[in-house]
Amino acid sequence: MTAPLVPSVSVVVPHYETPHDLALVLTALELQEHPLDRLEVVVADDGSRRAPDPGDRPYPVRVVRQADEGFRAAAARNLGAAAARGDVLCFLDADTVPEPGYVAAVVRAVAAGADLVVGRRRHADLAATSPEALRAWLSGTGPAPAEFDEPAWLREAYERTDDLATAGDDAYRFVISAVLSTTRRLFEDVGGFEESFSAYGGEDWEFAHRCWLRGAQFRHAPHAVAWHDGPDFAGRTDDARARRSRNVEGLALARFVPGHATRGDALVWAHPDVVVRLDDTGADVAEVVACVRSLLAGSDAGVWLRDGAALAVLEDPRVHGGEPPAAVLGRARYRVDLDRPVVLVGAGLTDLAEVAPVRVGEHLAVHRTRDLHRGETGTAVLDVPGVGADPAAGVDLQRRWGHEDHRRRPRFQRSLRTPFVVTERPTAAP
Template sequence: MSGPSTTTVSVVVPHYELPHDLALVLTALELQDHPLHLLDVVVADDGSAQAPDPGERPYRVRVVAQADEGFRAAAARNLGAAASTGEVICFLDADTVPEPGYVSAVVRAVEAGADLVVGRRRHGDLAATSPDQLRRWLGSGDAGAAPREFEEPAWLLEAYERTDHLRSAGDDAYRFVISAVLSTTRALFERVGGFEESFTAYGGEDWELAHRCWLAGATFRHEPSAVAWHDGEDFAGRTDDDDARRSRNVEGLALARFVAGPATRGQPGGALVWDHPDVVVVLDDATADPADVVACVASLLAGSDAGVWLREGRVAELLDDPRVHVGEPPRAVLGRCRYRVDLDRPVVLAGATLAELAEVAPVAVGEHLLVRRTRDDHRADGADVLALDVAGVSADVPQEVDLQRAWGRADHQHEPRFQRPAHRSERTPFVATERPSASA
């Protein structure tokens, strides 16, 4: 049997104008059964009018603060993480009170191989609970001091059961991560770059972070024994339908900027172009014929949420397409795309869209086109490549491309879908049979 854990843990508590709730969280951290000398607590204040005072505690605690520039919980969490020292970072909202076994349950999950751990968030009415009452409830097991309990969100419970507590989750795993009870290894948090600080409204920043962690190859776990109590009902239970809809729209639009996929952007190939595409293509075009490059790019972008980076970029300005770039993809783009394609020469994809191939990735078409999953690139147990041999689907090196003929072929002509209704005008259209003279 192994000895007691020696893992150091930082608890980062983002806070804004919640002195009562913060006092409960700091009191609950005194009751943790993980060794308190291994605990490092950082209160990250988001510009409260009066800076919080954590008081004397049996663990290390300090306050870091940022200016009040609106809702900046993501930035506050990053600020707190940067000031912390633990091997594991536990993010606990200032209104989310951990049970005594919370930290140790997280540590056990990490020591068993998890990179990202989601605790169980329960809901209770803690508005009138004092620190002394909290000690009687959590420290002494006095049921009479326990708060009134609210229902847990059914959709989360179902998701954790369906995915074996995220062990069998897929690319949608990020949707079951909530920042109020989120923990990661420091190595993972620093590798992906922390929270995206452009989130300045409630919700979304936890899913965005979790999405990048997933693509980076992280192992997710939901740990039901890591229980923390949120003061109040779940968000859906404290808003009316209109408020909830407006909040979902704000969150959805913020997520769509950074999280690719049908769940956030609808089906690929829509009218909108995103800075962070679902599929990133890098094409070495240094010695390629410009017409071949154009034909390749056109075939890969058609019907897909994709972006193409040309290493040389000689035709990028001629294309004038916001999805075509020059050089190497930025780290922020590579960290958010679900799929990668690297080409050492142009190929023309026919018979399927790049988005359709991505659905069965990793997949190879012909000798030159390989669509990879970003997550697989970061994991030793990545999926085997499927060699696609389907009639009508090809990715061939272009031969003697003639763009004018290709784009102007007779079979591209079509009858207009709509005709001008006769009643729109009683005038006979003017048809010139010969150029009228100046004196006519």
């Protein structure tokens, strides 16, 4: 019987002006337990003044380059992946040195069903380590460099989620691009990294978020160990710098990753958490307006109208015509399909999303995007007293909204006959 073919692996290394670090990574890759005839390396240079020279290696290695237009690690990774040929794409930062069993551990995780694999990033002082000293250390014949603390928050997250096997929608937060691997199929299905990220951090979480919604199986591979040169970012910066960096990263993430943890409440974003597709064909404009108002109240949602006649009066930036763009669908956690305008009663769209998949009445269904990609499309019928989705037919907006206004209880009230009295501030004595 013929032995199964060992998967081909492409290691993509984004690089910028760090020839010493790159030499260490390329040396460590020579020591991999994975067969070197099934391994290739692509160095993706982000505009260094001088092109990196990988030297002679026992595996194929090529350099691809892009212009220096600022920090563009996401674009560099995409450039490297486009030049790669492997079935598995291993992304390793140029300052992150893999142990000999790194690639083999990733391949085992993929063979066990993982689509996205996160290695274990450890930290050491490699600034003065030569390729020869590194080879001796990793081969067990030389001393190890000084070690820094491992990030506790990552270790605790992997323990809590059984190495991401039981993770939920927040799984993307435990993915770091320095030790990230995916199948080529998954990478191409989600369209690679978002190239608009132009500062340190965030592009790995955004990429992982889309992979999760696509239905990918995540796995942390604790035996896929790689050593980062220097301490964890949080441990090497002062509070003010760390805070600025988190804010830049947080605002970049808020644009693309929905959820209370990334964007809070109340603001309107181009990529909503909930995508609603409403068949408004032949419906009265007032019915559509009432339906849209009901759906958007208190939710991070966007509504796409099949016919769009109501757009003549609706100027809300969350309401659109036609079909949702692929970029929006790929980032929304929930999808809602309506075959006619309805008005929600007793619960908002956010409440329904939290218990999805669910069907309310005959016309409204809420699904999780991840479930749809994994073929898990079953929906329960929500039967809770006071919760429903009533058809909007026959709605009278003036009476409905006037009735709501009449029932409002103002926080304070004053009689028109008793105007506020403004008391002048006493003039100081001379």
